[in-house]
Amino acid sequence: MIFYSVKLIPFKIISQVTFIEIEDNLFQLSSTVMYLNNDYYIPIESFFSILQNLSEPSSFRYINDEIRFTSNFEDQKTIKTVDLSNEKEKWEFKTIIIDAGHGGKDPGAVGYRGTKEKDIALDVAKRLEKKISRNMNVKVIMTRDEDVFLRLSERTKIANDNKGSLFISIHTNAAEDRRASGFETFLIGLNKNEYAAKVAARENAVLELEGSANKDLSGEDLIQATMAQASFAAYSETFADLVQKEIKKRVQSKDRGVKQAGFVVLARASMPNVLVELGFISNPSEEKKLRSPQYRDQLATAIYRAVEQYQKTL
Ligand SMILES: [Zn+2]
16 A cells, blocks of 8 residues: 655755755745754745645655655755744844954054054944943844954854844945045845945955955855845845934935945854944044044944834834
8 A cells, every 4th residue: 555655856955045946946945944963954834835836735745744855966865844933033133243343463444543443343333232232122242342353254153153133243444545435234245346346355355364265255155145145135124224324314424325245244144134334444534533432422323223223123
């Protein structure tokens, strides 16, 4: 007697990515695929709904927490189902990760008067941390709270390990043209133009200090990273818009808008994330403003207000 039959469906899943490729079509899952101890974990509800739309329901079976398939890259892989209540928890607004860019041997951009990006970023990050902790019922984790060197991957690891609900990386910009000024907020994405590529290259330059083999994020890696964030990209965008709006309200500086570029520090964050460039340290008058504690406090207040507004949209 044939107890059940299984239709063989070729499919591809990649760890840390929210997409599944079935019979050459891409489908979006509700959360990322996880790979742990030789097992792949996928969000089962969205997986089933994709399969149900794909073919007759009898073509796969779900027995004792296991589905059996043949994939096109390895034979007979067992996919175990997993309780994703932990994943849901991630979507509750509980923990904010504040990442002060650069630090230690990496000063970041250095201004005409010698102002270092790492110091401005840390000061604004600390002010932001205080404002959020004082006024909101959320946990705040700083990737660094002193002048220390941190690898880009360590920053994202801290964010992911702490199950952050929002990741804010704080930086100041620099350009060869000293007249360049203003604030802008970046999302992870393909470098749409030369400018975006330059900003990303400058922020990724620390990889050289880290001694990493990969000096840049491009091509397939970047597409994969962007795809992995598809499930929460809209949240990152909402927050980025709010940051721009709130800074604009408070300081006399040019609103350069929300942009996208291939930042390594954002690539592996599995939560809504942005990189804020507070201003151009390479512009002498903007550097002067950034040196003012009042100005930095206004920037911190603006980001804090953006966090507050963002929480209301959830
Ligand atoms: Zn930076």
